[in-house]
Amino acid sequence: MTTSAAERRDLGSWIRARGYTPTVWLVLPGVLFMVVFFIYPVIYGLNLSFQGRSGGISAYLDFFTNQFPHDSGSFQTLWTTLALALPSALICLVLAVPIAWRLRRGVRGVRVLTAIVMIPMTLGSVFVAEALNTLLGPAGWLNRLLLMLNLIHEPLRLTGNFTGVLIALVLTGFPFSFLLMLGFAAGIDPSLDRAASILGAGPTQRFWRIDLPLLLPGITITFALSFVLAFAVFPSATLLGNDAGPTRVLSKVAYQEYSNGNYANASATAVIMAVAQLIVLAIVFLIRGRLYRGSTAGGKG
Amino acid sequence: MxxxxxxxxxxxxxxxxxxxxxxxxxxxxxxxxxxxxxxxxxxxxxxxxxxxxxxxxxxxxxxxxxxxAKWYAAAWQDFGVGGLLGNTVVVAIVVVVISLAIGIPTAYVLARQSFAGKRLLLGLFLLPQVIPTFTYAIPLATLVYALQLNNTLVGVIIVNLVPSIPFAVLVLIPFVEQIDPRVEQAARMSGAGTIQVFGRILAPLMVPGLLAAGVLILVRVVGQFELTFLVAGPDSQTLVIALYAAATQSGIVSLQEIETMAVVYALTTLILLMISLRFVDPTTAAAGGRTRVR
The missing domain is CATH 1.20.5 (Single alpha-helices involved in coiled-coils or other helix-helix interfaces)
Structure with a gap:
């Protein structure tokens, strides 16, 4: 009796010594769900990717040597996808940070403004692609306007190619970056700004030397999330670009192989997609780890 | 202060x-x-x-x-817009509620506590955000089929929870980090239990984060394409799947009917967003729940 009680106490202190206070167990429901519906499928897919034509890494080799039965240029799609996702995430960020910073205290009509900016997010990529096809097409309103103003002499080709997909990605990605940045910018204690202003810093100085450094962790998260969003581009590449060539993206290749029953090739493409994305994100989060991370509330000092 | x-x-x-x-x-x-x-x-x-x-x-x-206005009548008939609307709203709301309910305690623990294996858990919640949807969508769809949940709303809800729960956790962690731990310590010292600390101290201070996370999840679920596409059947389709199907059949379906479906889809998401923005005021979020008193 006494020994088992002592053992139990030992076990209890062993668990507590590793930081497992009762509060920690609050993560359990989330973790269980993720193990069953995320970890297990990922491992299953990984296993599948090594069952290509002749086993082992043959599916991967086929990808890099463009030997998939339904995709003649699979390797090129890797660069196409990166060339779309990186610039669009960067453009979104460069647009979102100053605007969110300016709106962080709220100006008149900020609610209406935010609601309007968020429209593309509610519209989704399929709607935006459909709309841009008409708006930016050869007979669309933009080309009509530019022709009317004599700025151009023949219609600009903005759809059915790379430019169209990039425009669509920026349009759908911007609200996402904007809303996240607004949340982070609003979390900065106004008294820090006020203190800087008392010490003689103008708005520009305050932005570069107070708010931007405090925002950097938020900025890296925002960049990472909007890159991920753009990297998975699928509907707009098909509807607004030309997925037979110039805007054929990785997810299109994976889907094509999947719908033709080549599950190993589809899985291998999905894994390559994941690795490429993880490399980009690793760089971003390596930078984030070096930045200040903590309370954005002003202290007493 | x-x-x-x-x-x-x-x-x-x-x-x-x-x-x-x-x-x-x-x-x-x-x-x-x-x-x-x-x-x-x-x-x-x-x-x-x-x-x-x-x-x-x-x-x-x-x-x-x-x-x-004839295209609207035609689309309502051809695509069964009524059923699509019902599916979309049910899936979106259920996913947001479950994601936040699981996300709040998880984000709190990951932001505040330190324990062995914490980095591993952080990685677990980061992973679905950092690997492409397709990487897990295809095997996940197989699992849903094996559980015989394909073409059911439960199946659609499960696959949508997979990216939504970690997303809620990830968005909420910085918001927990922004709350001064001393506020919470003061509450605990004044005799508040865990439930009280969550309900009366953390939740009100986290309102901007909860609202941001909730609205973003709502919009993502309504627009979620790949995951829903792979497990949804004729009875459990959401609007965006039907819209994409229409848009890719542009030769068969008339352009006007596609644009009609686009309008119906956009209107649905817009109304859902308006309703959430009734509860979520971005300007209150801007005040950080700190300075603004109504």
Whole structure:
């Protein structure tokens, strides 16, 4: 009796010594769900990717040597996808940070403004692609306007190619970056700004030397999330670009192989997609780890 | 903290508004021009689709020659818009509620506690955000089929929870980190239990984060394409799946009918967003729940 009680106490202190206070167990429901519906499928897919034509890494080799039965240029799609996702995430960020910073205290009509900016997010990529096809097409309103103003002499080709997909990605990605940045910018204690202003810093100085450094962790998260969003581009590449060539993206290749029953090739493409994305994100989060991370509330000092 | 609230506001903002004003407005006006350009493109995009959905015949000018509402009746019949609407709303709301309910405690523990294996858990919640949807969507769809949940709303809800729960956790962690731990310690010292700390201290301070996370998840679920596409059947489709199906059949389905479906889809998400924005005021979020008192 006494020994088992002592053992139990030992076990209890062993668990507590590793930081497992009762509060920690609050993560359990989330973790269980993720193990069953995320970890297990990922491992299953990984296993599948090594069952290509002749086993082992043959599916991967086929990808890099463009030997998939339904995709003649699979390797090129890797660069196409990166060339779309990186610039669009960067453009979104460069647009979102100053605007969110300016709106962080709220100006008149900020609610209406935010609601309007968020429209593309509610519209989704399929709607935006459909709309841009008409708006930016050869007979669309933009080309009509530019022709009317004599700025151009023949219609600009903005759809059915790379430019169209990039425009669509920026349009759908911007609200996402904007809303996240607004949340982070609003979390900065106004008294820090006020203190800087008392010490003689103008708005520009305050932005570069107070708010931007405090925002950097938020900025890296925002960049990472909007890159991920753009990297998975699928509907707009098909509807607004030309997925037979110039805007054929990785997810299109994976889907094509999947719908033709080549599950190993589809899985291998999905894994390559994941690795490429993880490399980009690793760089971003390596930078984030070096930045200040903590309370954005002003202290007493 | 106390000193800053006692200080009068007017003398502080006066020097602030003086000299550096011109430089700030230069940068500011550029910001506003970009913002307005964005809004103009946006409004034009919506206008083009809405006008197109009412076009009787596509004209050669800026606007169609004559208008009709017949495409709406046709789309309602052809695509079963009523059922699609019901599916979309149910899936979106259930996913948001479950994601936040699981996300709050998880984000709290990951932001505040330190324990063995914490980095591993952080990685677990980061992974679905950092690997592409397709990487897990295809095997996940197989699992849902094996559980015989394909073509059911439960199946659609499960696959949508997979990216949503970690997303909620990831968005909420910085919001927990922003809360001064001393506030919480003070509450605990004054005798508040875990439930009270969550309900009366953390939740009100986290409102901006909860709202941001909730709205973002709602919109992501309504627009979620790949995951829903792979497990949904005729009875459990959401609007966006039906819209994509229509858009890829542009030869068979008339352009006006596609644009009609686009309008119905956009209107649904817009109304859902409006309802959430009734509860979520981005400007209250801007005050951080700290300074604004109503």
């Amino acid at each position: 106390t000193t800053s609230t006692v200080l009068p506001r007017a003398p502080m903002s006066a020097p602030d508004d003086r000299r550096p004003r011109r430089r700030a407005s230069l940068m500011g006006s550029l910001t506003w021009v970009v913002l307005w350009l964005f809004i103009v493109v946006l409004v034009a995009s919506v206008a083009v689709v809405v006008i197109g959905s009412f076009a009787d015949r596509t004209g050669s000018g800026w606007l169609p020659a004559s208008y009709t």
